Amino acid sequence: MKNTVTNTVLVLAFFVTFTHIPFTIARQNSTRVFYYSDELGTEGEFDSVPSALTFDNPRLKRAYVALQAWKQAIISDPFNFTSNWVGSNVCNYTGVFCSPSLDDPAIKTVAGIDLNHGDIAGNLPEELGLLNDISLFHVNSNRFCGKLPWSFEEMKHLYELDVSNNRFAGKFPTVVLRMPNLKYLDLRFNEFEGKIPKALFEKKLDAIFINHNRFAFELPENIGNSPVSVIVLANNRFHGCLPTSLGNMSSTLNEMVLSNNGLHSCLPKEIGLLKNLQVLDVRKNELMGELPFSIQEMESLERLDLSHNMFSGAVPQHLCSMPNLQKFNFNHNFFKGEPPMCLGLEQSDDGKNCFHGRPVQRSRLQCKMFLTRARSQDCSVFNCRPPPSPPKN
Structure with missing residues (x-):
């Protein structure tokens, strides 16, 4: 068993510096890649780099190694995005963008990768870590797999x-949590699963898109610490409560989409603190109870979707007269009171509720059975935790 280490496919070691990255990659029975940079700046050679190739600087040489390793890890490239990934001029490769280095403008380096919509199949090799100067990495709408x-x-x-x-x-x-300057994270439409680390909501991100995966977790109370302007968590497998700490995001949050999850609670009154929120979408959950009156204080709200839940009671009197509200869907609930202003909205759907005299409503028996059961419960049954108290001085 001690000799099984000889079967290791990839051995990776990092000793980080700013200009030179000591970086060793060895592959079993292969000399495809080897590179190092020691503390004195002495650089080893990439065994896979043809001796005839010349590079303007070591960073472009590292980029060549990374991109050639990636090209070998691609098994299908139907639109030939990587067909011109040949030779030392990596800045002319399709999808590769170069610019002066941030730490030394005299050095040209690879600053970005954009292979969006390439339908490319393969994986991402460890050698991509050699592209340590890039500020954007875009590979959406492909068939990359693995981790x-x-x-x-x-x-x-x-x-x-x-x-x-x-x-x-x-x-x-979790490697994304180790990227100090990351602001935009988009993992949507993949097969990620399990829990989301609480540390994600402590990171100084501006946008989080993790929708359409298989994440299964309870939203942590520290979600309110996130400074994001947009957060989309739809179509996963959440459960539990909507944390009251959401109200702490009032100064930054513009859009929140939590649709089609397993959220089972009431809307906390702290939702009304989100004065800058323009889009709130919680459709297709198991949210119930009456809407808090504080929802009428969300003065920037343009689109509100509460459909396909179990809300009851009356729609708050002034909700539909909020100055910016354009679209309000609250169909497939158990509301029984509707302000006249809601009927005048250009985009509104109140079907499948318990409104007397409105078309396409639930049957009286269905409404009576649900509302009788709902009266025996209140939001306290969910045991949702209050926000933590601030530390005492």
Whole structure:
């Protein structure tokens, strides 16, 4: 068993510096890649780089190694995105963008990757960590599979990571938490599963898209610590309560989409603190109870979708007269009171509720049975936790 280490496919070691990245990659029975940079800046050679190739600087040489390793990891490229990934001029490769380095403008380096909509199949090799100067990595709408490489933690300048609409799987890629400058995270339409680490909501991100995966978890109370302007968590397998800490996001949050999950609670009154929220979509959950009157204080709200839940009671009197509200869907609930202003909205759907005299409503028997049961419960039955008290001085 001690000799099984000889069967290791990939051995990876990082010793991070800013300009030179000591980086060793060895493959069993192969000399395809070997590179190092020691503390004195002495650089080893990439065994896979043809001696006839010349590079303007070592960073472009590292980029060549990374891109050639990636090309070998691609098994299908129907639109020939990588067909011109040949030779030392990596800045002319399709989908590769170069610019002056942030730490030394005299050095030209690979600053971005954009292979969106390529329908490319393959995986992401560890060698991609050699692209440590890039600020964006976009590969949405392809057929990449496997996991995000741990070497991505070397991408210290990465600002945007978009790997959406691929076939990545496994647990949440915690390597993204090690990217200090990441602001835009898009993991949607993949096969990720399991829990979301609480640390995600402590990270200084501006946008989080993790919808259409298989994440299954209870929204943590610290979600309110996130400074995002957009958060889309739809079509996963959540459960539990809507944390009251959502109200802490009032200064930054513009859009929140939580549709088609297993959320089972009431809307907390703190939702009304989201004065800058323009889009709130919680359709297709198991939310119930009466709407808090504070929802009328969401003065920036333009689109509100509460449909396909179990809300009851009356729609708050002034909700439909909010100055910016354009679209309000509250069909497939058990509301029994509707302000006249709601009938005047240009885009509104009140069907399948318990409104007398309105078309396409639930039957009286169905409404009576549900409302009788609902009266025996209140929001306290969900045992939703209050926000933690601030520390005492």
